[in-house]
Amino acid sequence: MAVRTGQQFIEGLRDGREVWYNGERIADVTRFAPFEASIKALANLYDLQHDPKYRDILTVDCPEFGERIARPFEMPRTREQLALKRESYRIWAEATCGMMGRSPDFLNVMMASLAAKRSFFAEFSPARAEAMVNYYRHVAKHDLFLTHALLDPQLDKGKARHQQSEPDICLRVIDRNQDGLILHGIKRIATAAPYADEILVWPFPPTFQPGEEPYANVFAIPMNTKGLKTLCRPSFAHPGARHDYPLSSQFDEMDATVVFDHVLVPWDRVFLHEDIRFLNRMYKDSRMRELTAHQTNARLETKLGFLYAVILRMAEVSGIASRPDIMELLGEAVACVEVIRSTTRSAEEQATADPDNGVLYPDLFALQAGRALGPVFYPKLVGMLRRLGGGGLIQMPVSLSEFDSPIARELERSLRGADVSGLDKAQLFKLAWDLCGTEFGARHELYEMNYAGDRSVLMAGIQREYGRKQYYLDHLDRFMRAL
Numbered sequence: 001m002a003v004r005t006g007q008q009f010i011e012g013l014r015d016g017r018e019v020w021y022n023g024e025r026i027a028d029v030t031r032f033a034p035f036e037a038s039i040k041a042l043a044n045l046y047d048l049q050h051d052p053k054y055r056d057i058l059t060v061d062c063p064e065f066g067e068r069i070a071r072p073f074e075m076p077r078t079r080e081q082l083a084l085k086r087e088s089y090r091i092w093a094e095a096t097c098g099m100m101g102r103s104p105d106f107l108n109v110m111m112a113s114l115a116a117k118r119s120f121f122a123e124f125s126p127a128r129a130e131a132m133v134n135y136y137r138h139v140a141k142h143d144l145f146l147t148h149a150l151l152d153p154q155l156d157k158g159k160a161r162h163q164q165s166e167p168d169i170c171l172r173v174i175d176r177n178q179d180g181l182i183l184h185g186i187k188r189i190a191t192a193a194p195y196a197d198e199i200l201v202w203p204f205p206p207t208f209q210p211g212e213e214p215y216a217n218v219f220a221i222p223m224n225t226k227g228l229k230t231l232c233r234p235s236f237a238h239p240g241a242r243h244d245y246p247l248s249s250q251f252d253e254m255d256a257t258v259v260f261d262h263v264l265v266p267w268d269r270v271f272l273h274e275d276i277r278f279l280n281r282m283y284k285d286s287r288m289r290e291l292t293a294h295q296t297n298a299r300l301e302t303k304l305g306f307l308y309a310v311i312l313r314m315a316e317v318s319g320i321a322s323r324p325d326i327m328e329l330l331g332e333a334v335a336c337v338e339v340i341r342s343t344t345r346s347a348e349e350q351a352t353a354d355p356d357n358g359v360l361y362p363d364l365f366a367l368q369a370g371r372a373l374g375p376v377f378y379p380k381l382v383g384m385l386r387r388l389g390g391g392g393l394i395q396m397p398v399s400l401s402e403f404d405s406p407i408a409r410e411l412e413r414s415l416r417g418a419d420v421s422g423l424d425k426a427q428l429f430k431l432a433w434d435l436c437g438t439e440f441g442a443r444h445e446l447y448e449m450n451y452a453g454d455r456s457v458l459m460a461g462i463q464r465e466y467g468r469k470q471y472y473l474d475h476l477d478r479f480m481r482a483l
């Protein structure tokens, strides 16, 4: 079953998992109204894998598996494979307008990256490396959907994990036996956790200090594991209101806190444990960033392109698209889209094969530029929506069905724009509001600003690791010497 259908994905979620919403346990996540539309959107992604139009891009015959697997699981060895991977990310991203940041491809390519660098895990322990590779094969073979949880509760940021008011608020190993490790504690912001198949856990940022060894673990378990509780944030979905909330009614990815209550993690699911030295190296030395940022930047390109199109349409329906100041604004939006678009292509062009595993890695620095600029560009484009919409964004009717009511004429006359009916303009402005005014919109801005980690840490890392630093310094030195 290496390429699942949407129905198979949905059936897999009826597994007795413990998910809590507003103080109550959800009996069946697939029938819980706030999740239904997002699960349907995800199921659609799985179905696309079987659509003859997309099948050869979204899936690939893999000799190593002896069957077809979803494209993100493939370890790329040629530029063509990298381009096909990007194309597969684009197809899925377009199906959700880029609004599902943690669609299955994100962690699936992450698993391929980790397994590709089995040598890193083998340095820690050959048995753990084998467990990692077997797990990758398991996830690919069953076409699973993973969530991930990296962060500890925010607590007192001035203290290490073991120095907090209680040492086991942050997730840590509290015991072990012949079957595995016993973990206890909390991780947070696992996006899509209520309807993912399994959870991959590792700690971030990689700044572990002596004393924090029990917290330094990398492992994966199914979401229905005994003792694992998923606690949801408020839903931002608007079930059924597709015309009034075009995005939040379909694509609200739930974010969740995950609580581990004496959870047994079997040894074959433990990939690294209680070792701060290896944990601090993992983020960089497993080379997970190159292949995952390739996916995240491809998704962001789609999302920014979608916002650009909404901005342009708003300018047109307002009759101001050719005014010089609005042309400048639109040009800036185009530049943002194109910069992010260029990062993936440039990274592929400059990709290099790793002699350790033969995998072709897209260029990290080109991709990191996208990660650095996404948190700037996305709020900038959202600001453009607000600027163009002005007060018009909040003078919308409660529901577009009011255009079928006795007040239809008044609505039509008050909302029409340049060569556009009141109904069509209201539909467009409601879409814009879903991007810039609703809770869903606010969450997306927060997501784009944070998903790749705290920006100051990200930027410092980019400067620290910059591989072309010496090249530019050498040029400067040559120039200075020649003066």
Ligand SMILES: Cc1cc2nc3c(=O)[nH]c(=O)nc-3n(C[C@H](O)[C@H](O)[C@H](O)COP(=O)(O)OP(=O)(O)OC[C@H]3O[C@@H](n4cnc5c(N)ncnc54)[C@H](O)[C@@H]3O)c2cc1C
Binding pocket: 102, 148, 149, 150, 151, 154, 157, 158, 188, 189, 190, 191, 192, 255, 443, 446, 447, 450, 451, 452, 453, 454, 456
């Ligand atoms: C919508 C959304 C979805 C997400 N999805 C996922 C997911 O699926 N899986 C996952 O693992 N993570 C996810 N994340 C988490 C994301 O990676 C983090 O939000 C990001 O790394 C920032 O960490 P933080 O939220 O703990 O903020 P913090 O690190 O607490 O940062 C908040 C502020 O505090 C400052 N600060 C922090 N520590 C210190 C200090 N010691 N001294 C001084 N200032 C400090 C920061 O500079 C920043 O200004 C998601 C986040 C969002 C918003």
